[in-house]
Amino acid sequence: MISECSHHYVRDRYRVGRVVACAFLHLFLVLIFFGSRAAAQAPQADQEPAARAQEDADRKWFVMEDRPSIRVGDFLRLDLTAKLDVNVRTARDLDTRAQMEQRRIGVDGRLFEDVGFQIERELHDDDQPWRDVFVEFRKWRALRVKAGRFKIPFGQERLTSVSDLDFVRRSLASEALTPARDTGVEASGRVFGRALTYMAGVFQHDGDVSRGGTDEPGGRTAAARVIGTPLMWTSSRALQRIEVGVSATTGEVPEGLNGLRARTSDDYVAIEPSYVAGTRVRIGVDAAFVQGPLALKGEFLQTRDERSRQAIDGGDLPDAIGRGWYVTATSFVIGRLRSNGRPRTPLLRGGIGAIQVGARVESLGFSSHAPGEPALRNPRADNIFPNDIRGVTLGVNWFPVRFVKVQYNVIHERLQDPERRPVLDRPGPTSGVFRVQFAL
Numbered sequence: 001m002i003s004e005c006s007h008h009y010v011r012d013r014y015r016v017g018r019v020v021a022c023a024f025l026h027l028f029l030v031l032i033f034f035g036s037r038a039a040a041q042a043p044q045a046d047q048e049p050a051a052r053a054q055e056d057a058d059r060k061w062f063v064m065e066d067r068p069s070i071r072v073g074d075f076l077r078l079d080l081t082a083k084l085d086v087n088v089r090t091a092r093d094l095d096t097r098a099q100m101e102q103r104r105i106g107v108d109g110r111l112f113e114d115v116g117f118q119i120e121r122e123l124h125d126d127d128q129p130w131r132d133v134f135v136e137f138r139k140w141r142a143l144r145v146k147a148g149r150f151k152i153p154f155g156q157e158r159l160t161s162v163s164d165l166d167f168v169r170r171s172l173a174s175e176a177l178t179p180a181r182d183t184g185v186e187a188s189g190r191v192f193g194r195a196l197t198y199m200a201g202v203f204q205h206d207g208d209v210s211r212g213g214t215d216e217p218g219g220r221t222a223a224a225r226v227i228g229t230p231l232m233w234t235s236s237r238a239l240q241r242i243e244v245g246v247s248a249t250t251g252e253v254p255e256g257l258n259g260l261r262a263r264t265s266d267d268y269v270a271i272e273p274s275y276v277a278g279t280r281v282r283i284g285v286d287a288a289f290v291q292g293p294l295a296l297k298g299e300f301l302q303t304r305d306e307r308s309r310q311a312i313d314g315g316d317l318p319d320a321i322g323r324g325w326y327v328t329a330t331s332f333v334i335g336r337l338r339s340n341g342r343p344r345t346p347l348l349r350g351g352i353g354a355i356q357v358g359a360r361v362e363s364l365g366f367s368s369h370a371p372g373e374p375a376l377r378n379p380r381a382d383n384i385f386p387n388d389i390r391g392v393t394l395g396v397n398w399f400p401v402r403f404v405k406v407q408y409n410v411i412h413e414r415l416q417d418p419e420r421r422p423v424l425d426r427p428g429p430t431s432g433v434f435r436v437q438f439a440l
Helices: 002-046 049-058 172-177
Strands: 062-064 068-072 076-091 094-111 115-122 130-137 144-151 181-191 196-203 221-228 243-256 269-271 276-291 294-307 317-334 354-368 389-399 404-415 430-439
Touching: 094 130, 172 294, 172 317, 172 354
Parallel strands: none
Antiparallel strands: 062 068, 068 076, 076 094, 076 430, 094 115, 115 130, 130 144, 144 181, 181 196, 196 221, 221 243, 243 276, 276 294, 294 317, 317 354, 354 389, 389 404, 404 430
């Protein structure tokens, strides 16, 4: 037994070491590339402005600003995008796993000045490879119209790009209770001097989340979100930076085993779907405060699924309710990032980049309001037996150069129900996740 355990330990250490070495090799090559590019561009700073302008004009078909860009005069602009990451996860009760969660390529384009479009594809997802595929009319700041496949406007963290997340994974509540992407039409804009932002749309289904492990996805869904700065009128600059958002969706869910499910951060299904039929309503409230290197964020999310005619005798069951929240705090302890994501003192150019630390506390649970009824684990139970998930995450993010982020998170999760745990005699695992991410 000792020999066998030693063999598995050595094998896992070898496999992790190989993946980490490969990740650092890719990171090293990226650093060398950008370092050499910066060095090659340095002499250009000494050129005369007229010479630089002429050179830019001669090379206008290809420009490297925020990202590689192909341009045809003022008619067409194509910004090339790519997202690649390598994750290594270790835990006491789990096999060490190394995988690439993202391999995306895409184009973010603009036609003339009024029409924008985006196409993004995940290379290793056979079920739903297309991420964002849409066209947007951008004539006015107060009204923009978007059509295609994109994120339903619900949830602060869900609407944040995966490459801009403060932690390796989204919160439990965001993963389980927000709809994610679907096909639809949306109107959005900024009004009152950018003090208020709105988004509202109608979508074919209830998003990709409702497709996971259910009999049938949710039906047509309407969604709206409003973000504002309610204390903009005060004289305090700190209070003026508080941003508050409110989101809601409503749509139909077909009859069957189509309730939402909940997974832990390592994809263990802690809460299975229940039988539902009728209307699904989501509400969300979030807030964010950013002052210098410090950022505070929080969000509360709730879903309510009707369960009409889902009792064993054909009667109605109390609504299935999912509730979750999270609070995060992050701060840069070394360096800062510019608005375009570039460290102010990047590696290979006189600094070590920027280092950020963060912490997140979160909770997620499903229940139903049925006083006096026994709590059961049956998907048709009047009173759903809870299996709340509580989690704490500590993280460190390193931004050595632009487009590259290295993250390490320690995640501890606790499951309430002793019969629905990965390891029955322990409330939940503590795991470490290492990620190297390249996002162009």
